[in-house]
Amino acid sequence: MDLYNEVAELLVKKRSAVALTGAGVSAESGIPTFRGPGGLWTFYRPEDIATPEAFERDPEKVWRWYRMRLEKIFEAKPNPGHYALAEMERLGILNCVITQNVDELNRLAGNKCVVELHGSIRRIRCVSCGYVERLEDLSKLDNLPPKCLRCGSIMRPDVVLFGEPIPMREWTRALTETYKAEIMLIVGTSGSVYPAALLPHIAKERGSLIIEINPEETELSYIADIKIRARSGEALPEILERARRLILSTQ
């Protein structure tokens, strides 16, 4: 049987799936991934720009890098992969998206249940008082680093930097969704960053079915029961289409 049909049938039968996503899902929106050919980490070293130490040393440099990423992200739109995930949630065959992405494209596509493990690049947070502000455009970043409206201290991107823990609330939600679901879709992630990459292992241990969608082999491939070697912008709409037909045919 065709793998897309198989996955669609499982999603419709169980009505209990969660997706763990990574940079690959946004690649087709024009946002570069971190690893692999053309990935951000082939041009930059994470320890220079994505750690709390780097921010303390040179907040302006770190900010310039985030502003460059934000420019791309503000221009980006959700792609067919994001829209398929949103429609799957609407149809009741996907409970939630747990993402490592900071671009908020899942929400923009229409997903209601989104766990943002690594925060959002569209928010900034005061390093002193914790005040959080949303960025609607780049104007707040004309002078770097941006200053807190409340206390005047400097603000940082409201994202998880390397070496920082995932906020407890997000991590708890991610665990709850992982335990609740009988199927985990792992989409567009290399599975190399922890603790995010723990979630598929927890799901596996719990007896969930693991389905990987990724054009390449990853560090999580060995625990996947089904592997679809395709881009998410192609595979997810295919699966959705088949699931839709199945739902219609049983109504």
Ligand code: OAD
């Ligand atoms: P990576 O850049 O490590 O991996 C991207 C994955 O997407 C790879 O496995 C690619 O094969 C796959 N891929 C590329 N194009 C794709 C497409 N069109 N459809 C589906 N898959 C595709 O990104 P993440 O796994 O998200 O963390 O990286 C995890 C974390 O490492 C990020 O959240 C970030 C990064 O450093 C922090 O900044 C803390």
Ligand code: ZN
């Ligand atoms: Zn402040």
